[in-house]
Amino acid sequence: MHTDIEEILISEEQIHQRAKELGEMISKDYEGKRPILIGLLKGSVPFLAELMKHITVDLEIDFMDVSSYEGTESTGDVRINKDLENSVKDDDLIIVEDIIDTGKTLKKVIEILYSKGAKSVKVATLLDKPEGRITSDIEGDYVGFTVPNCFLVGFGLDYNQKYRNLPYVGILKKECY
Numbered sequence: 365m366h367t368d369i370e371e372i373l374i375s376e377e378q379i380h381q382r383a384k385e386l387g388e389m390i391s392k393d394y395e396g397k398r399p400i401l402i403g404l405l406k407g408s409v410p411f412l413a414e415l416m417k418h419i420t421v422d423l424e425i426d427f428m429d430v431s432s433y434e435g436t437e438s439t440g441d442v443r444i445n446k447d448l449e450n451s452v453k454d455d456d457l458i459i460v461e462d463i464i465d466t467g468k469t470l471k472k473v474i475e476i477l478y479s480k481g482a483k484s485v486k487v488a489t490l491l492d493k494p495e496g497r498i499t500s501d502i503e504g505d506y507v508g509f510t511v512p513n514c515f516l517v518g519f520g521l522d523y524n525q526k527y528r529n530l531p532y533v534g535i536l537k538k539e540c541y
């Protein structure tokens with residue numbers, strides 16, 4: 365275990381097992397369709413890679429980079445740093461996120477995707493932190509794990525761009541931030 369980690373909250377095995385279950389659910393729900401997975405950079409990358417292996421319908425992937433976080437505090441400010449490569453008009457989209465906290469990022473991204481003419485927009489997230497929510501109408505459709513309101517890193521989640529490569533989700537030691 366990394367020396368900056370207080371405790372492993374979710375192991376690599378648990379993540380792999382859950383990604384398989386979610387992939388199977390998505391495969392059933394999207395039978396006969398060809399969804400586009402919209403990965404939100406950069407935190408969703410490991411989860412998207414794990415999840416897509418278990419989706420059996422044809423799909424496409426595309427990425428957006430939006431940011432609303434600086435350090436451990438939300439600025440409440442959502443910027444688009446990188447937009448989608450292809451049109452999503454009349455497409456079925458599944459946003460892939462690392463974690464839903466306040467819900468502000470997703471609310472904004474969902475609005476943007478519908479304004480681009482998406483037919484449907486669902487959300488797959490590795491983690492959900494419901495205690496952090498300030499927009500009550502935002503929920504994950506495919507949720508890996510519900511987690512407590514503490515600062516987590518690993519499996520894509522970072523603190524100042526560090527720890528994304530950890531193969532598990534862990535609680536960062538207080539003295540590290």
Ligand code: IMP
Pocket residue numbers: 407432433438461462463464465466467468469470514515516517521522523
């Ligand atoms: P929201 O708009 O507050 O829901 O922000 C979601 C984004 O905040 C996620 O995509 C993460 O990038 C970041 N975030 C929220 N909680 C954590 C955490 O515990 N660790 C690392 N990043 C987090």
Ligand code: MG
Pocket residue numbers: 404405406407408462463
């Ligand atoms: Mg993020």
